[in-house]
Amino acid sequence: MNYIIQAKNLTKIYKGKEVVSDVNLHVKKGEIYGLLGPNGAGKTTIMRMILNLVKPTNGEILLFDQKLTPTSYELFKRIGNIIEYPIFFDKLTARENLNLHCEYIGYYDKSAIDTTLAMVQLQNFEEKQVKDFSLGMKQRLGIARAILSKPELLILDEPLNGLDPVGIKEMRSLFKILKEDYGMTILISSHNLAEIEKIADTIAIIKDGHLINEILMDDIRSENVGYIELETDDIKKSVFVIHEILKIANFKIMDTQTIRIYDSKIAEGEISKALIMNDVLVTKINKKEHSLEDYFLKIINGGGAIA
Structure with a gap:
């Protein structure tokens, strides 16, 4: 099996409390994988560990079949992400923010900015300063930044926050396009279970830091x-x-x-x-x-x- 992400016995302890406990995840290449759980279940902490923003207390993570270490810099050129709320330079426009992101990551196909703004339905707001954006528009811009370089792996923490029903439907369609047309693997957490049901191939349910179940959506449908x-x-x-x-x-x-x-x-x-x-x-x-x-x-x- 070709896994893009493997978490093995992943554990994180904060101030003596185990917030992630012995979690094993298996995210296959080219799938949409939903990470589900109540608030405080440990979803964001797991994503932070996968992105090397937080060091695990125990266990290991493999990305693209390579063990994640503190010096795994090259791996992250292949990954786009949103963790919690995306932050921007508020007095710059959407285009200027994406241009800076290109410079920061060393991605020089500037024509991708036009394509990406259109993909998230921001093509008519590209010259508007981000400080004047609604929460939903900022969320769209965060998704644009995450997918700008067409990464192999996309990690999205609650990407539907702040979006109205039309926006949610548009992003659902976008995620399917990214998977089917661009071959991206997507790890996504969300409270919107109805939307995850429509797009996910596999889900993992996390409760109190423990993995309760990892299962194919097709198996859920056949069981229920x-x-x-x-x-x-x-x-x-x-x-x-x-x-x-x-x-x-x-x-x-x-x-x-x-x-x-x-x-x-x-x-x-x-x-x-x-x-x-x-x-x-x-x-x-x-x-x-x-x-x-x-x-x-x-x-x-x-x-x-x-x-």
Whole structure:
């Protein structure tokens, strides 16, 4: 397997407290890898260690199959990143900030600035001083700076912060283009689970500094089948019809009015018809799908059944 990032038994202790504990990550070349977890879970610390901004207390990191050391300067020419909130020279324009970044990293294809500003939808604001940018525009400029040199690896810490729904959709499309057309590997952390679900190939769930699970999104989708949820004013009679007449065994009573049926072989219409024929009033019935949010909450809450 061709891994771009491997973290082995990664641990970080701050002031006697273990904030990252024995974490193992495997980010494959060309994939979008979502790093998920509650606030304070250790996501940013992990990213900082990968970028050599923080030294691990224990464990090791391999980037492009090379062990990360304090002198791994050449590796970082192949990496673009945003960690927390991007900082700029406020009295300079977007173009001037990107031009300075080119000088700083020794990247001399200045025509890339025009292309990159267009990719993040800032082409009409390139001469505007950054101090007059909204939070969302600054976030777009941070992404532009991270992708300007077309790095092989992109590390993005909460890159959707400050973006409106249109901006989020545009950045989602951009990340897919960077992966598919430019071959970038993307490690991304985000609280926006619905968006990560749409773009990620693999996710890792971090809680209290521990890796809870590292799993392919395809495996999550196959594990978490949909269900039919119905609401009725007569739970006892509904259960009798479902179990004794329809011969459905895989169902769950959620509350005094709601039942979830997990038997995918039986259609909504068949269930609804049987209930009505037996004088059960069905106030609502629809098919639902488990989401990444469902899976995330199940894992974070200790692995119990999805409610």
